[in-house]
Structures are given as C-alpha cells and as structure tokens.
Amino acid sequence: MEFKDYYLVMGVEKSATPEEIKRAHRKLARKYHPDVSKEKDAEARFKELTEAYDVLKDPEKRAAYDRLGANYQAGQDFQPPPDWAGRQGQGGSYSQSFQDDDGQDHSAFFDALFRGMGRGQDGGQQRSHEAFDMHGQDQHAKIQIEIEDSYSGATRTLQLRVQTQGNDGRPQLANRTIEFVIPKGIRAGQHIRLAAQGAPGMGNGSPGDLYLDVEILPHPLYRTDGSDVLMDLPIAPWEAALGAEVVAPTPTGQVEVKIPSGSVTGRKLRVKGRGLPGKIPGDFYFVLKLTQPVGQSDADKKAYADLQTAFKTFNPRADVEAIEKNLPAR
Amino acid sequence: MQSNFILTGTLHDVNIVMEDITELTLDDLCRACGAQADIISELVSEGVIEITSIESNLPREHWRFSGVHLHRAKVAMRLHRDLGVNFAGAALALQLMDELEGVKLKLNSFPT
Numbered sequence: 001m002e003f004k005d006y007y008l009v010m011g012v013e014k015s016a017t018p019e020e021i022k023r024a025h026r027k028l029a030r031k032y033h034p035d036v037s038k039e040k041d042a043e044a045r046f047k048e049l050t051e052a053y054d055v056l057k058d059p060e061k062r063a064a065y066d067r068l069g070a071n072y073q074a075g076q077d078f079q080p081p082p083d084w085a086g087r088q089g090q091g092g093s094y095s096q097s098f099q100d101d102d103g104q105d106h107s108a109f110f111d112a113l114f115r116g117m118g119r120g121q122d123g124g125q126q127r128s129h130e131a132f133d134m135h136g137q138d139q140h141a142k143i144q145i146e147i148e149d150s151y152s153g154a155t156r157t158l159q160l161r162v163q164t165q166g167n168d169g170r171p172q173l174a175n176r177t178i179e180f181v182i183p184k185g186i187r188a189g190q191h192i193r194l195a196a197q198g199a200p201g202m203g204n205g206s207p208g209d210l211y212l213d214v215e216i217l218p219h220p221l222y223r224t225d226g227s228d229v230l231m232d233l234p235i236a237p238w239e240a241a242l243g244a245e246v247v248a249p250t251p252t253g254q255v256e257v258k259i260p261s262g263s264v265t266g267r268k269l270r271v272k273g274r275g276l277p278g279k280i281p282g283d284f285y286f287v288l289k290l291t292q293p294v295g296q297s298d299a300d301k302k303a304y305a306d307l308q309t310a311f312k313t314f315n316p317r318a319d320v321e322a323i324e325k326n327l328p329a330r
Numbered sequence: 331m332q333s334n335f336i337l338t339g340t341l342h343d344v345n346i347v348m349e350d351i352t353e354l355t356l357d358d359l360c361r362a363c364g365a366q367a368d369i370i371s372e373l374v375s376e377g378v379i380e381i382t383s384i385e386s387n388l389p390r391e392h393w394r395f396s397g398v399h400l401h402r403a404k405v406a407m408r409l410h411r412d413l414g415v416n417f418a419g420a421a422l423a424l425q426l427m428d429e430l431e432g433v434k435l436k437l438n439s440f441p442t
Contacts, residue, residue, distance in 0.1 A: 029413050035405045036423065050412075135364055138404070181345050189431060191348040191401055209362075211348070225435050 004109045005074035006052035006065065014066070018057065025053045034140060043140070051106045061114060068113070078109065108173070136201035136208035143192075143212045145182055147219045147229070150276050151251050153184035158212070178210065185278035187227055188216040222251060227282030229275045230268075234291045235259060250274050250284050257286055265290045351397030352382070356390050363403050370403065376417040378406045378424065 007014050010024045031037060032045040039045065055061045072078060141158060149156075158178045166172040180194055191211050198208025216224055222231050233248055243261030247254055252274055259269070267288045275282025295304045315321070354362075359370050367390065373379045379399035381388065406420035415423065 026414065033409070033412055035408055036427070046412075183345075183347055183350075186347055191397075193343075193346050193348050193351075193397075195342075195344045195346075 001078055001108045001112065003069075003072040003074060003076045003078035004048075004052070004107060005069070005072075006055050008074050009048050009052040010056060012056075016056075018059075021053070021056050025049065025057070043142075048107075051110050054106070055110070055114070065113070111170075133203035134201055134205040136199040136205060138208040138211060139198040140211045140213065142215055143182075144215045144217050145186070147216055147222050147224060148251055149182050150184065150186050150216065150224075154182040156180060156182055160210075180212070182214075185227070185276050185281070186214055187276060188214060188224055190214050221249065224276065224282075227276040227278055227280075228285060229282060230285045230287055232289045233257065233269075233286040234289050235263070237290055237292050240264065240288065240290055248286060259288065263288050346397075348397040348401050351400065352394075354395040354397070354400060356393045356395075359395055359400060359403060362400055363407060365403075365407065369407075372417055373403050373406060376421050378417055378421045379403050 007016070010016075010021060010028065012020055012024045016024070028049050029046070032039060032042045032049060034043045034046055037046075055065050068081075139160070141160065143156070143158065145154070145156075156179070158180065160176050160178060161173055178194065178197055180192065182192070186192070191213055194210040194212065196207045197210035200207045222229050224230075229251065231248075231250070233246075235244070235246070238244075239246070239259055240263045241261065243263075244259045246257050246259065248257050250271065255271060255274075257269060257271075265288060269286040269288065271284040271286070273281045274284035293300065295301045356367055356370060359365075360367055363370070370379075371390070374381060374393075379395060379402050382394045382396055382399075383392070402424055405424060406417055409415050409420045409423060410417065
C-alpha cells in the first residue's frame with residue numbers, strides 16, 4: 001500500500017500547531033465539500049482530507065503517525081512495522097476514539113495503522129461492534145446521463161467501492177454493481193434515491209441509502225433549462241425577412257418549423273410539450289440565429305451591393321449612437 | 331400512456347427521484363435524516379426547510395414535507411457536521427447555491 005503524507009494532503013508544515021491544522025481543515029473542507037464544491041474530484045479529496053484531519057487533530061494519533069512518517073514519503077510503498085500495534089501500549093484510547101469513525105471508508109493505509117489498534121488488548125473495539133445497532137451511512141454518487149436518457153428513461157449500472165465487514169469483523173473494501181432506473185423526465189440537479197443501497201448497517205442496523213446526483217451531459221445540439229429544451233436554429237437573412245418553412249431535428253424526431261417573416265436573431269419559437277417528458281412536460285424551443293453567406297465571387301459581391309443600395313437608410317448602429325449620445329460627456 | 335412517469339412517491343419506493351417525493355411526515359424526515367424532531371424543528375424555524383401546507387401554526391404531527399426539503403435538510407446537516415456552520419449559515423449557503431444554479435441555467439439558455 002502507499003504511504004499517505006497527511007501533512008501534504010492538508011497543506012501544512014510538519015511543525016503546524018493544532019490551530020493551524022484546524023484552520024487548514026476548515027479552508028479545504030469548504031473548498032472540497034461534495035455538497036458545495038464543483039471540483040471534479042471533490043468527493044475523493046474530501047475523504048482524503050477527512051482522514052488526514054482525523055489523524056492530525058488527535059495528539060496521540062499524530063504522535064504515532066509522526067514516529068512512523070519520518071522514514072517515508074508520499075506514494076512510497078509502505079508496510080506497517082511488525083511491532084507496530086504492540087509498541088503503542090495505549091490501544092484502549094484508540095479504540096475508544098474510533099467509535100466516531102466507524103462507517104467511514106478510510107484508506108487501507110489508515111486502516112492498517114489505526115483501525116487494528118487495540119484489538120486483542122482490551123477488546124474495546126470488538127465490544128463496540130457487538131453492542132451497537134447502527135443505521136448504515138448514506139452514500140452519494142454523481143451520475144452523468146445523456147439528454148436522450150431523460151426522454152426515454154433508461155436502466156443503468158453503477159460500480160461502487162463499498163465497505164463491508166469481513167469474517168474477522170474488520171472493514172473491507174469490495175466492488176459492488178448496482179442496477180437502477182433513470183426515470184423518464186428526470187432533470188439536471190435532481191436526485192435519485194436508491195433505498196438501502198448505501199453502506200451496510202452495524203449489528204442489526206439497516207443499511208443506508210444511496211443518492212445519485214443527476215447531471216445531464218452537454219449535447220452538441222440541445223441544452224436544457226429545467227424541463228424545457230432549447231436548440232439554436234441557424235437561418236439565412238432572407239428566411240428571417242421573408243419567413244420560411246424549414247425541417248429541423250428535435251430529440252423526439254424531425255419537425256417542420258414555420259419561421260415567421262420579420263424574425264430576428266434570438267427569437268424563440270416554441271414547440272409545445274416537446275421538452276423533457278413528465279406530468280407537465282416541458283417545451284422545446286428553437287432559438288433563431290441568423291447566419292449569412294460570405295461574399296466571395298463577383299456575383300456574391302454584387303448581391304450584397306444591391307442589398308446595400310436597397311437599404312440605403314438602414315443604420316445598423318442606430319441604437320449604439322443613440323445610447324452614446326446620452327452618455328455623460330468626458 | 332403516462333403511467334411510467336413517477337409523479338409522486340414515498341420513502342418506501344426503492345428507486346425514486348427525491349424531488350418527486352411528497353407528503354413526508356416529521357417522523358419520515360427524522361428517520362431519513364437520522365435526526366431528532368427538535369433538530370428538524372430548528373431547520374424549519376431557520377428556514378432551511380419549509381412545511382408544504384399553507385396553514386401556519388399546525389401542530390407538528392400535521393407537518394408535511396417534500397423530497398426537496400428532505401434533500402435540503404440532509405445537506406444542511408452535513409454542512410453543520412463537516413464545516414461547523416450553524417443552521418442559519420447552512421440556510422444562507424443553500425440559498426446562494428440555488429441562486430448560483432439559477433444563474434448557470436440562465437447562462438446556459440443564451441444562444442451560443
């Protein structure tokens with residue numbers, strides 16, 4: 001297993017005071033808290049931070065870790081010394097403090113160093129395992145789905161690393177595959193709750209729940225706004241001016257779009273009920289976007305020149321000039 | 331035709347969208363959050379969560395909540411546990427996160 005440099009994780013010097021360690025923890029916890037953070041690896045960073053703080057805030061654990069850590073660097077292969085557990089002679093106090101940590105999936109490194117301590121010395125830890133009936137912790141995961149999944153509903157599987165209890169009563173990490181349904185009409189930011197799929201309970205405690213935070217992946221054509229779905233629809237200047245009927249895609253198939261004459265860029269054309277499905281389905285919107293041909297050939301240039309002649313009085317910057325006139329003089 | 335939509339659900343559904351859950355009692359919320367009734371009560375008075383009925387001053391046993399508020403309650407309790415913020419601070423954080431989400435959606439709906 002890899003040696004973990006808890007000081008590096010927390011960004012503090014080895015000589016940091018308890019006050020400095022607390023400050024660093026608060027600052028990083030705010031940055032990486034999974035409920036607040038938008039960082040990609042927030043969950044993993046937060047777990048790492050929690051583990052580091054668990055050790056460094058506790059003078060006894062920190063002292064034990066420091067004795068060991070003097071000879072190691074982050075990422076280096078690590079095996080606990082054979083006399084590790086016996087050397088401390090204070091197992092009781094360790095197992096005591098672990099009651100708070102039960103159910104948290106700390107790294108194998110942490111488990112090797114601290115979880116085994118106290119075992120067979122005063123039996124404190126075993127006792128706590130037998131005496132407790134504790135509800136398992138809820139777990140959280142982010143899932144990314146395609147916009148089409150919300151239109152049609154889907155079944156997905158998820159690979160989770162979960163903590164289970166081995167035959168010896170010690171926590172083990174195992175891979176678990178969970179199958180779940182993405183209900184039709186789900187929107188970005190909603191949460192799917194999978195009952196009893198979280199961490200196992202202790203004793204006769206029931207397992208926790210698994211919460212999936214739904215994110216809709218960016219689509220090259222469509223974007224969502226709640227249950228509405230939008231798409232930019234490019235049109236030519238003459239289509240905007242004269243009106244047109246064009247065929248355009250939607251997630252539920254092609255539709256014929258009637259572009260009213262006199263349309264401008266940014267105009268929204270609604271297709272009622274073609275957004276994300278649901279009790280009250282969302283709407284689909286085409287957002288018009290004017291695009292014009294680049295005048296290359298002589299014929300192109302003549303066409304633009306004719307346009308210029310025809311619109312002699314048109315001032316595209318009339319608004320800008322009007323606003324500029326009213327700005328306070330400098 | 332619409333039968334495969336989840337419109338409303340309860341905590342007994344194995345696979346449910348939280349935001350579709352309605353009619354949660356105080357007991358349900360306590361169990362789902364692993365919290366005492368007094369804590370939930372405090373979350374209500376700090377404005378972290380709201381009772382869905384229009385009538386105010388209902389006795390606790392008639393309080394009903396939605397899944398949105400179950401989610402908010404859980405977030406507030408985690409922020410309290412992990413970051414040391416009190417419930418008033420958690421309410422502020424939730425409000426600001428909602429606003430941020432709204433701004434992002436607005437940004438998203440502009441033509442690119």
